[in-house]
Amino acid sequence: xxxxxxxxxxxxxxxxxxxxxxxxxxxxxxxxxLAHINMALKxxxxxxxxxxxxxxxxxxxxxxLLEDISAEGIKNEIKAAVQRSREESGISxxxxxxxxxNENGYELNVYFQITLKGKNRMRIKIDITRLDKxxxxxxxxxxxxxxxxxxxxxxxxxxxxxxxxxxxxIRSLFERTRPRDVYDVWFLWDKISVEEVLKILPxxxxxxxxxxxxxxxxxxxxxxxxxxxxSLRNQLRDLPEFDEVFSKVFEEVEKMCLETIKKMER
Numbered sequence: 589x590x591x592x593x594x595x596x597x598x599x600x601x602x603x604x605x606x607x608x609x610x611x612x613x614x615x616x617x618x619x620x621x622l623a624h625i626n627m628a629l630k631x632x633x634x635x636x637x638x639x640x641x642x643x644x645x646x647x648x649x650x651x652x653l654l655e656d657i658s659a660e661g662i663k664n665e666i667k668a669a670v671q672r673s674r675e676e677s678g679i680s681x682x683x684x685x686x687x688x689x690n691e692n693g694y695e696l697n698v699y700f701q702i703t704l705k706g707k708n709r710m711r712i713k714i715d716i717t718r719l720d721k722x723x724x725x726x727x728x729x730x731x732x733x734x735x736x737x738x739x740x741x742x743x744x745x746x747x748x749x750x751x752x753x754x755x756x757x758i759r760s761l762f763e764r765t766r767p768r769d770v771y772d773v774w775f776l777w778d779k780i781s782v783e784e785v786l787k788i789l790p791x792x793x794x795x796x797x798x799x800x801x802x803x804x805x806x807x808x809x810x811x812x813x814x815x816x817x818x819s820l821r822n823q824l825r826d827l828p829e830f831d832e833v834f835s836k837v838f839e840e841v842e843k844m845c846l847e848t849i850k851k852m853e854r
Contacts, residue, residue, distance in 0.1 A: 589678035590737050603825030608645045610702045616735050617677040620743040621669035627651040628728040630748040638731035638747050644823040648713040652722050663687040693718040725788040726752045751784040755792045765811045767819040774833045800845040
């Protein structure tokens with residue numbers, strides 16, 4: 589395990605709380621061993637962990653299964669991954685895992701300690717979507733885990749393409765009010781193939797029966813704005829100005845959705 593001094597130095601370097609660095613570091617070791625399970629990493633954590641070094645920090649690990657695995661099988665696989673992560677990293681991971689089923693798959697918390705002592709523990713939430721609840725439209729890719737720390741972690745993991753991550757982020761804008769989705773679409777827009785995004789956007793909305801209601805999205809602008817700072821200030825040093833970000837995202841998403849709606853009506 590890296591020294592506590594390094595964790596504090598990284599927190600100063602990135603301008604985030606020590607707890608954000610602790611979780612980021614522990615996530616990497618957990619991901620190394622979760623990679624043995626046949627599932628693909630997705631979401632904001634997928635962006636930071638394999639695509640863009642120094643991207644915003646993310647609290648949860650989100651996956652989609654690539655095969656049918658029972659709840660008991662998932663729990664056993666994750667327990668084994670936690671054990672290996674503790675042995676390899678020296679981090680105090682705990683094995684009291686409570687796997688819960690939900691309408692889309694499974695979720696559980698993995699607890700750990702680095703600088704905290706006694707009964708105080710940090711957690712990493714893991715969300716796993718079942719194969720029948722989310723259809724991947726672009727094959728996952730295998731990429732090296734980005735590990736900006738001084739110890740040796742050399743591993744790869746299956747992950748969504750950036751285009752499919754962005755499409756799910758766009759869909760999420762119409763489902764719930766999470767500022768991080770606005771930020772992610774804005775940051776990634778110039779780094780993706782918009783053509784590829786357009787190809788799979790209609791099917792992604794159809795899978796979850798989500799309506800492309802541009803007016804509703806625009807009307808929630810103030811709700812996104814109110815949560816902007818509190819949601820993102822612990823995840824990155826330089827938080828961009830909300831109005832500029834939202835305006836850009838709204839402009840691009842509106843164009844894309846209008847084009848998609850036209851195609852669907854033909």
